[in-house]
Amino acid sequence: MKTIVLKFGGTSVGSIERIKKVTQIILNYKRKRNRVIVVSSAMSGVTNDLINKSRLISNNFDKAEYDVLISTGEQVACALIAGRLNHYGFKSRSWMSWQVPILADGPYASARISKIFTKVLKKYLKSGGIPIVTGFQGINDYSRLTTLGRGGSDASAIMIAKFLKADECIIYTDVDGVYTTDPKLHKKAKKIKQIEYDEMLEMASLGSKVMQPTSVQDAKLNNINISVKSSFINKPGTLITKSFKKKESNNQIITGITSTKNDSKITIAGVKDKPGVAALIFEPLSKNLINVDMVVQNISLDGKETDLTFTIKTEDVKKTEKIIKGNKKISYRKLSFDKNLAKISIIGVGMITSPGITYRMFKALASKKINIMVISTSEIKISVLISSRFIKKAIAVLHKEFKLY
Numbered sequence: 001m002k003t004i005v006l007k008f009g010g011t012s013v014g015s016i017e018r019i020k021k022v023t024q025i026i027l028n029y030k031r032k033r034n035r036v037i038v039v040s041s042a043m044s045g046v047t048n049d050l051i052n053k054s055r056l057i058s059n060n061f062d063k064a065e066y067d068v069l070i071s072t073g074e075q076v077a078c079a080l081i082a083g084r085l086n087h088y089g090f091k092s093r094s095w096m097s098w099q100v101p102i103l104a105d106g107p108y109a110s111a112r113i114s115k116i117f118t119k120v121l122k123k124y125l126k127s128g129g130i131p132i133v134t135g136f137q138g139i140n141d142y143s144r145l146t147t148l149g150r151g152g153s154d155a156s157a158i159m160i161a162k163f164l165k166a167d168e169c170i171i172y173t174d175v176d177g178v179y180t181t182d183p184k185l186h187k188k189a190k191k192i193k194q195i196e197y198d199e200m201l202e203m204a205s206l207g208s209k210v211m212q213p214t215s216v217q218d219a220k221l222n223n224i225n226i227s228v229k230s231s232f233i234n235k236p237g238t239l240i241t242k243s244f245k246k247k248e249s250n251n252q253i254i255t256g257i258t259s260t261k262n263d264s265k266i267t268i269a270g271v272k273d274k275p276g277v278a279a280l281i282f283e284p285l286s287k288n289l290i291n292v293d294m295v296v297q298n299i300s301l302d303g304k305e306t307d308l309t310f311t312i313k314t315e316d317v318k319k320t321e322k323i324i325k326g327n328k329k330i331s332y333r334k335l336s337f338d339k340n341l342a343k344i345s346i347i348g349v350g351m352i353t354s355p356g357i358t359y360r361m362f363k364a365l366a367s368k369k370i371n372i373m374v375i376s377t378s379e380i381k382i383s384v385l386i387s388s389r390f391i392k393k394a395i396a397v398l399h400k401e402f403k404l405y
């Protein structure tokens, strides 16, 4: 008898009709004599709505209370799923994270699951029940609810699979797998049959919303295979797994293309070119939890002054401006901001052994007159910052250049 974890995302449980459909999927696994455990996200739109409500109450909403608030959507979805399974005469009940319990470490709003006690779940599974567990939440050392970052139900499912030593972990969503690029942005995006953790991790971290980045990291660390499937249509999905040998005939260097929007570029012109200056600039930003992404420093021509450019999320621009202007430890000539930018990345382990990829990427973008503002690379990805007006155009030209269809 197999133990299978099924995770349903927001759109999959987005309405009463969808929840009814999802219970049919659950029962298909149950009828095949599997032990089935379900993890659910909140109905689509609910978490966003709760976040907006918190903002209307206070622009300084208490962090712990914020997590209590935004984790409530999962409770509703789980009770509705259990209720529908009960309606059909199946034994099922919901479990909040504190009832399991699921322990999590780290800051509110971005905690990570550290341990899951499995005794009660195992007992319930053994008795033929179908546990429905709230995704996205855990309890911390102070017995307070804490959430796992946006999209965090993916991590809940993977960690439940780990602690239960499940045979399968299936992420049901609104697309039938991981595609070469977001199918909503490019019609010719193609489903990837199998992708390795490192590539998926880069894709997720660089904007592919289909999997939460930390969840992929958890899967990699614990060697858990993930299947990504659609709850809307019954089609084979994508397997996310450890590194494997790609077919020679495939000869594909790039596996996927991602994009993020709402990026902003900040340039501090004329800062002193001496050791420690960058640290003085970035330290207060990091203390204020502002995520600095791409960084470039111009080569100083006179050895005295230089320009420092970096990118952050547009929602952090005001805060960043205030921090830099109030930073008495640095001096500079000019501070400038550029909003409405996007980061486009190409990802693939094939890059390690294939020279000339950077050139091909730049040439392809240039052929569409897309200006590159900042570049960053790693072994398996190249990212460029461009104007967000060109997202679709850039994806299309790169998709073609690297023959992803």
Ligand code: ADP
Pocket (backbone or CB within 6 Å): 008, 009, 010, 011, 012, 041, 151, 172, 173, 174, 175, 177, 178, 179, 180, 181, 182, 183, 184, 207, 208, 209, 210, 211, 256
């Ligand atoms: P869920 O609510 O099920 O967790 P998400 O909205 O978090 O679903 O993730 C699914 C969405 O991810 C899809 O609707 C799709 O638009 C987007 N997406 C972005 N990049 C990709 C990609 N490379 N492959 C598939 N989907 C992607």
Ligand code: ASP
Pocket (backbone or CB within 6 Å): 009, 010, 041, 042, 047, 048, 073, 135, 136, 149, 150, 151, 152, 153, 154
């Ligand atoms: N409901 C949460 C969110 O919207 C968690 C999730 O969807 O996985 O971020």
Ligand code: MG
Pocket (backbone or CB within 6 Å): 009, 151, 154, 209, 210, 211, 212
């Ligand atoms: Mg998601």
